[in-house]
Amino acid sequence: MKFPSLADIQAAHERIQPFIHNTPLLKSEAINEIAGCEIFFKCENFQKVGAFKARGAANAVMKLTPEQKAHGVATHSSGNHAAALARAASVAGIPAYIVMPSNAPEIKKKAVKGYGGEIIECEPNLMARETTLQAVVEKTGATFIPPYDYFDVIEGQATCVLEMWKEDIPFDTIMAPVGGGGLLGGTALTTKYISPQTKVIAGEPAGADDAYRSFQAKELIPMVSPKTISDGLLTSLGKINFAIIMEYVDDILIVDDAEIIEAMRLIYERMKIVIEPSCAVPLAALLKNKARFTGQKVGIILSGGNVDLAKLPFK
Amino acid sequence: MKFPSLADIQAAHERIQPFIHNTPLLKSEAINEIAGCEIFFKCENFQKVGAFKARGAANAVMKLTPEQKAHGVATHSSGNHAAALARAASVAGIPAYIVMPSNAPEIKKKAVKGYGGEIIECEPNLMARETTLQAVVEKTGATFIPPYDYFDVIEGQATCVLEMWKEDIPFDTIMAPVGGGGLLGGTALTTKYISPQTKVIAGEPAGADDAYRSFQAKELIPMVSPKTISDGLLTSLGKINFAIIMEYVDDILIVDDAEIIEAMRLIYERMKIVIEPSCAVPLAALLKNKARFTGQKVGIILSGGNVDLAKLPFK
Numbered sequence: 001m002k003f004p005s006l007a008d009i010q011a012a013h014e015r016i017q018p019f020i021h022n023t024p025l026l027k028s029e030a031i032n033e034i035a036g037c038e039i040f041f042k043c044e045n046f047q048k049v050g051a052f053k054a055r056g057a058a059n060a061v062m063k064l065t066p067e068q069k070a071h072g073v074a075t076h077s078s079g080n081h082a083a084a085l086a087r088a089a090s091v092a093g094i095p096a097y098i099v100m101p102s103n104a105p106e107i108k109k110k111a112v113k114g115y116g117g118e119i120i121e122c123e124p125n126l127m128a129r130e131t132t133l134q135a136v137v138e139k140t141g142a143t144f145i146p147p148y149d150y151f152d153v154i155e156g157q158a159t160c161v162l163e164m165w166k167e168d169i170p171f172d173t174i175m176a177p178v179g180g181g182g183l184l185g186g187t188a189l190t191t192k193y194i195s196p197q198t199k200v201i202a203g204e205p206a207g208a209d210d211a212y213r214s215f216q217a218k219e220l221i222p223m224v225s226p227k228t229i230s231d232g233l234l235t236s237l238g239k240i241n242f243a244i245i246m247e248y249v250d251d252i253l254i255v256d257d258a259e260i261i262e263a264m265r266l267i268y269e270r271m272k273i274v275i276e277p278s279c280a281v282p283l284a285a286l287l288k289n290k291a292r293f294t295g296q297k298v299g300i301i302l303s304g305g306n307v308d309l310a311k312l313p314f315k
Numbered sequence: 316m317k318f319p320s321l322a323d324i325q326a327a328h329e330r331i332q333p334f335i336h337n338t339p340l341l342k343s344e345a346i347n348e349i350a351g352c353e354i355f356f357k358c359e360n361f362q363k364v365g366a367f368k369a370r371g372a373a374n375a376v377m378k379l380t381p382e383q384k385a386h387g388v389a390t391h392s393s394g395n396h397a398a399a400l401a402r403a404a405s406v407a408g409i410p411a412y413i414v415m416p417s418n419a420p421e422i423k424k425k426a427v428k429g430y431g432g433e434i435i436e437c438e439p440n441l442m443a444r445e446t447t448l449q450a451v452v453e454k455t456g457a458t459f460i461p462p463y464d465y466f467d468v469i470e471g472q473a474t475c476v477l478e479m480w481k482e483d484i485p486f487d488t489i490m491a492p493v494g495g496g497g498l499l500g501g502t503a504l505t506t507k508y509i510s511p512q513t514k515v516i517a518g519e520p521a522g523a524d525d526a527y528r529s530f531q532a533k534e535l536i537p538m539v540s541p542k543t544i545s546d547g548l549l550t551s552l553g554k555i556n557f558a559i560i561m562e563y564v565d566d567i568l569i570v571d572d573a574e575i576i577e578a579m580r581l582i583y584e585r586m587k588i589v590i591e592p593s594c595a596v597p598l599a600a601l602l603k604n605k606a607r608f609t610g611q612k613v614g615i616i617l618s619g620g621n622v623d624l625a626k627l628p629f630k
Contacts, residue, residue, distance in 0.1 A: 045587045265624065272360045272620035274587040305587035314624035
């Protein structure tokens with residue numbers, strides 16, 4: 001398997017730069033004191049569509065040939081990738097067909113429609129999603145852009161940590177959450193190309209720990225019935241991403257939902273920013289394993305900020 | 316009454332600059348589209364102690380004579396001023412005596428203690444607060460630093476908009492919330508000194524509309540039984556602040572709690588930042604009176620981010 005090179009990732013960054021934000025890197029003295037290390041938070045919650053997914057989707061769309069573009073793009077997703085792909089297509093002036101389960105939250109549908117995406121509803125199960133997507137692709141000739149198990153998407157997500165490395169900070173460790181593995185895979189590639197001695201460590205919810213178990217077993221173990229507050233990390237790890245992780249990721253740490261909520265509260269209270277639960281997973285993993293990070297410079301990617309404000313888990 | 320001059324305010328800014336953040340000015344394309352104008356949000360929710368109050372408290376403490384400093388500072392407050400004064404005293408290495416009602420939220424007490432402030436509890440009524448404070452001042456010789464009706468505090472709060480004017484943006488309007496009037500007074504002074512043609516407009520909750528009524532009646536009408544979700548704006552307008560407002564503020568607009576919550580939600584959802592309800596009042600006032608701001612460049616001060624996460628008003 002030929003992974004994207006540093007040159008590929010740099011080219012992706014130039015390609016998508018006009019369409020995304022170079023998000024800020026924020027620090028919190030209060031959190032550093034609690035953590036015993038110096039943390040730099042890359043705020044992808046401030047990214048377009050409110051999540052890093054804007055990067056991969058933009059890169060995948062911009063790389064299409066003119067002929068492919070003419071037929072548009074398609075995907076199945078009920079999350080941030082759906083909105084990100086609809087937005088990227090809208091920027092490129094091409095159609096986006098988004099297959100969504102009929103029970104997807106109204107707010108997610110609204111986001112897709114807001115970017116001009118066309119929603120095709122299906123029954124809420126994997127089989128229906130795949131057959132409906134297949135039918136859409138056959139009918140329209142659209143190119144299927146998968147949410148994470150896809151080189152162009154991984155290349156796009158890899159640009160996030162590239163921006164962090166441009167800040168001239170000698171990170172000892174870079175941390176990201178892992179769900180499908182697009183962000184983690186891209187982050188690991190870029191980081192190890194630029195600074196092989198830097199550790200790349202993922203955080204994963206205990207209730208959706210397929211990446212952790214696959215990493216330990218050295219074989220891809222799909223997730224069955226995941227259950228965690230981190231709704232962005234419910235998906236199973238992708239095949240390409242697993243291969244990248246086995247080669248370039250140093251460790252995967254798991255945390256339970258109570259630890260995730262505690263870290264999430266710290267970020268809301270001390271940094272005054274809105275993040276989704278998935279974002280808090282790496283900080284939770286760091287706080288659970290403080291001794292491993294003492295005195296280090298740690299970069300943490302806050303992956304997104306699309307959260308249902310009426311359902312925040314704070315008590 | 317001799318108000319602080321522009322030179323006084325500039326000197327205050329130099330005085331406190333090492334101890335405060337120059338907070339960022341953020342924009343949101345989505346909110347601009349809804350509002351029909353270009354808004355620059357001054358993010359004092361990212362300020363030290365999570366609110367602009369850090370400015371006034373720092374200025375008041377730094378202006379004390381060495382002899383005054385030796386005896387420390389005192390105040391009565393259950394809000395952001397308490398934490399701000401405790402922090403400013405801690406930075407200066409002097410004692411802070413904070414009189415708080417016995418029923419003050421544990422989190423507020425914790426903040427004061429975290430900065431090394433000494434809490435003196437009293438019965439939860441105005442009479443008890445004042446007599447307890449009086450006793451503390453007599454016993455310790457501490458200097459009383461009032462939360463808003465005090466020149467050194469107003470001078471400090473005035474530095475917030477001074478930072479906005481240093482960004483070289485030709486604001487048509489500057490907006491701030493009004494409670495006691497320290498922030499609004501300071502904001503009006505600085506703005507009219509620098510740009511007399513710029514409008515200074517306050518937002519105030521309908522349930523605590525003493526500034527609005529005083530402004531209309533041209534005489535100070537104290538607030539009786541205020542009731543609003545904007546807990547930072549429950550206090551009555553100060554005398555000095557009223558005098559400044561009558562001379563330098565162009566208008567005060569009132570909004571109800573539903574409008575405040577709607578604006579607050581917009582800021583959380585579109586900007587992904589945590590603010591307290593008081594902050595959302597100026598945006599709510601702008602959205603209620605859109606036609607007055609069409610096409611303008613508007614600066615809005617987001618005053619703070621200290622909110623009880625378990626009691627957010629979103630449904």
